[in-house]
Amino acid sequence: MRWVDHPPGESAYNALDIHQFSRQILFQRGVTAENDINAFIDPSLYKPSLGTDIPGLATSADRIETALKRKETICVWGDFDADGQTATTVLVQTLQGLGADVIYHIPIRAGESHGVNIPNLKLVIDQGASLVITCDTGISAHEAVEYARSRNVDFVITDHHDLPDSLPIATAITNPKFLPSGHPLGNLAGVGVAYKLAEELLFRNKSKIHPNTLLDLVAIGMVADLAILSKDSRYLVQMGLAQLAVSERLGLKVMLELAEITSSNINEEHIGFMLGPRLNALGRLGDANPAVELLTTSDPVRARVLATQLEGLNVQRKLLCDQVVQGAESQLEINPSLLSQPVLILSHPSWPGGVVGIAASKMVDRYGKPAILFSTPANEPARGSARSIEGLNITEAISFQNDILLGYGGHPMAAGLSLAVKNLPDFRRRLNKTVEALQGEKQFEEKTLTIDGWVELEKANLDLAEEIEKLAPFGPGNRKPVLCVRNLSITDKAEIGKNSEHLKITVENEPGKRQDVLWWDGSSQQIPEGRFDLAFSIRGSNWKGVRQAQLVWMDARQVETESISVTPSKPQIFDYRSCGNQKEILESLPKGTILWAEGPDRKLLNGKDRNTIAAAKSIAIWTSPPSTDVLHRVINTIHPERVCLFALDPGMDEVSPLLERLAGLIKYTISHKAGQTLISELAAACAQTEDVIRKGLEWFIQSNQITVDLLSRDSLQLHQLRGKVTTRDSENTLAEFQALLLETSAYRKYFSSANTDSLLP
Secondary structure, three states: OEEEEOOOOOOHHHHOOHHHHHHHHHHHOOOOOHHHHHHHHOHHHOOOOOHHHOOOHHHHHHHHHHHHHHOOEEEEEOOOOHHHHHHHHHHHHHHHHOOOEEEEEOOOHHHHOOOOOHHHHHHHHHOOEEEEEEEOOOOOOHHHHHHHHHOOOEEEEEOOOOOOOOOOOOOEEEOHHHOOOOOOOOOOOHHHHHHHHHHHHHHHOOOOOOHHHHHHHHHHHHHHOOOOOOHHHHHHHHHHHHHHHHOOOHHHHHHHHHOOOOHHHOOHHHHHHHHHHHHHHHHHHOOOOHHHHHHHOOOHHHHHHHHHHHHHHHHHHHHHHHHHHHHHHHHHHHOHHHHHOOOEEEEEOOOOOOOHHHHHHHHHHHHOOOEEEEEOOOOOOEEEEEEOOOOOOHHHHHHOOHHHOOEEEEEOOEEEEEEOHHHHHHHHHHHHHHHHHHHHHHHHOOOEEEEOEEOOHHHOOHHHHHHHHOOOOOEOOEOOOOEEEEEEEEEEEEEEOOOOOEEEEEEEOOOOOEEEEEEOOOOOOOOOOOOEEEEEEEEEEEEOOEEEEEEEEEEEEEOOOOOOOOOOOOOEEEEOOOOOOHHHHHHOOOOOOEEEOOOHHHHHHOOEOOOOOOOOOEEEEEEOOOOHHHHHHHHHHHOOOEEEEEEEOOOOOOHHHHHHHHHHHHHHHHHHOOOEEEHHHHHHHOOOOHHHHHHHHHHHHHOOOOEEEEOOOOEEEEEOOOOOOOOHHHHHHHHHHHHHHHHHHHHHHHHHHOOHHHOOO
16 A cells, blocks of 8 residues: 655654644645634534525425425335434424324335335325325335326435436425535435425424434434535534434433443444444344334333344344355455456355445455445345445446346445346446446556654644544545554554454554554454554544543554665666567566556556556666656666666657646546545656646646645645636646647657666666
């Protein structure tokens, strides 16, 4: 894994006080204005958007108000995951508080699967429901809506999943996916949409029920569904965590007690790893309808009975999930070639459909690539759950295989799908090709870890943890800060956890200061020997009532041992620049030769660029470098004994091809990397100097196609491409850009023919 310092260099914490340190992290993430910083940390200073900004929400509220006045029976139809359960509870509690005659239905996974199925919809209508409100589902419920219309029953759909090609003909559809890109409400999960509708209904009816009393449910559903925590989504989770700390829900109180969570210190990790999985276990292995009762009951006995049942299912869920993960690992041991494909796609007849999604998440965490696990019982369709990685919309990728699917649905990070078992091999082949095309060069990128700051071990304490805590909640869209300590050694280690799967490691710095670090699932990992730099996260924790800092191991990097300085001799040079069979020669080079290739060639040949290249005895220079500085930097990094010269021109010294490639990289960065990139990465991807890239970006800015925030000398935040405008400044910049390209072109011509003795440092 390649570490990217952000900011580069020595410890920011050593130079700044603790409060400046957390502000620096926000600045690195694009939160720079004083008002934005204050609102990020203190939700009372944030101005949330109106729910009526979401298309369809006002119309949905109108139809529900009519139902309230007419005393109609309303059915709330939810989904069986934690998001669907909490969304159902939000609407049921709100409607009951407004005096509605309300019933609810959450599909049972084993018999009904996701969505609105007609047999149970018929039963609901037969009970007298004249209005059905969906939450966290329904956006593709064409047949169900048609059936309801035939029975004179109206449908109000609230959902957050990706929009299909055609929409059901419902009375109203509320979905944040209708909003323009970047809207503050655009990242709501199903429970967030339900909450905004409930908020509008309570406001219209001047109810004594305060919307904030529903926010504990919103926090649980949003975090459990991996909602992107930015803008209004972040605000709702912040407020929801505060509400969880004082919640009067008996069911939640018992859940917290059984999970040994202190409510006053609850955070998003407690939801993600403890509360969410318990609710999901109910939906995956049983009937999720009792969750609504658990979250609304005022009967202490009933609350304890239901919460205890939840605990039992959660234990069963863990056992089944471990079995599926073990089975998946066994398949990879038998057929390791599956690991070379862009997506891990595995199946087994005995895998329980209710836990394959959780197991897929574990495979993603372990291998850093998308995973789909299928349950394939005899004489039944294959039913799978997909989990993705940042930057790949897995639902979009699956949609391209629609012609061989029985059904699918989801959002960018997760999806469910079904198909005939006989089509699994074809699906695997096609999906891998699709993902390969969607990811482009990213599939060859070395996995990176962005470092937010370097600290001394003694400063990794509770004060720092509580300052970092101000930036929480962490999750998609607001990753947990990664800090580093230099030059440590291990003095002790112990296996912990029920199955000894975790490690508690004691590290020591050179002055002898020691600190314990937790390494989740670390017992099967290789422990560094000698001295190393440690990347970790930190936050406050309560251990047996004592407040302390908890450090969590993320990665380690071996420290180079000092050696006697010896002036290196010049490497042996093999000149293949004028050979006609260069690819054949490349394939015949000694094992261990590292290939330096940039621009389009890097993807084609799976080479290394100037930023990812590592020390090696032998290097093949496939792409002509753009300057002496770049060449010398690479050679001085790896100190090779053998250099093989090929020196192909990457075709990046003409204005049009280079601007076209740079535009493609900009678009990719904005759509797949949240707009964050490094000038050095763009330079390597274009086989150019950093000065050329800076001038090219300047032209895009002056042409009104992008805006750029410079986060450090190398780090950029790019914003969306706009319409092109030609200005006098842009024309002048283009001329300067062309002049720089003439310099790189001249150097490449020199490099392709110069005497080998004059090329290398």
